[in-house]
């Protein structure tokens with residue numbers, strides 16, 4: 001993209017944007033080979049670390065892609081954005097009596113902080129927070145997983161989005177740590193349903209299989225003041241979209257949120273499947289994906305691609 005001073009919107013020609021994206025993809029590829037594919041969920045460990053895709057969805061509905069942007073991957077913690085949005089739609093600010101709003105400064109699966117803070121998770125994007133949010137959805141809906149899958153399908157316009165049953169089975173089998181968090185939270189009175197039901201809903205959402213285009217399109221409402229072009233509805237109020245973006249900015253990248261904010265400066269959510277969604281409010285949403293992660297559980301190449309992108313905006 002040209003870098004005329006003072007211009008930062010994606011209003012240039014389509015070919016320019018496509019070339020710009022391909023250029024970022026080319027440059028970010030140089031970091032393939034760094035990091036490690038997540039192995040604590042065995043079904044994720046078989047992913048090919050050399051995959052790398054990126055997709056942009058502009059607020060006027062144009063989609064640009066480079067690399068493996070249409071290859072489905074496990075969304076993992078990116079699903080926490082769907083969980084939070086649906087819970088805030090159902091419960092509004094009452095949710096914040098159960099979940100905090102501050103960065104955790106701890107790994108996403110920390111038990112120590114949850115114990116110290118008496119079962120009120122720091123924010124909705126660490127695992128304990130998302131498990132409380134999932135509990136709220138188990139209370140609100142008879143079929144919470146279906147509700148979330150439907151939302152992902154409608155917002156992305158892709159009716160064939162599925163839950164990856166192998167990933168779900170693998171997460172379930174290796175659930176000890178998340179189960180410990182859920183039971184500890186329940187012991188403090190902050191889980192209302194059966195732990196197994198809540199964990200199942202949480203894992204099923206993490207196991208959604210989507211590609212970069214699906215995610216960039218589905219989460220574009222956060223760039224577009226809450227409006228979803230796909231469903232042609234105000235999915236959330238503009239103010240709520242702004243608040244979710246603020247939370248993503250401070251807490252979306254786990255304990256690396258500060259560093260990511262410094263380097264990239266955009267609201268973003270990562271998942272251990274290697275995806276990262278970032279939001280440029282008023283302009284576009286972007287999803288980058290490459291499976292190998294750094295020590296914080298964030299994709300090395302996807303982070304670098306977003307850093308290059310933000311440098312050039």
Ligand SMILES: NC(=O)CC[C@H](N)C(=O)O
Nearest residue numbers: 076077108127206271272
């Ligand atoms: N950070 C992540 O993507 C973690 C999600 C994963 N399903 C877990 O519970 O550990």
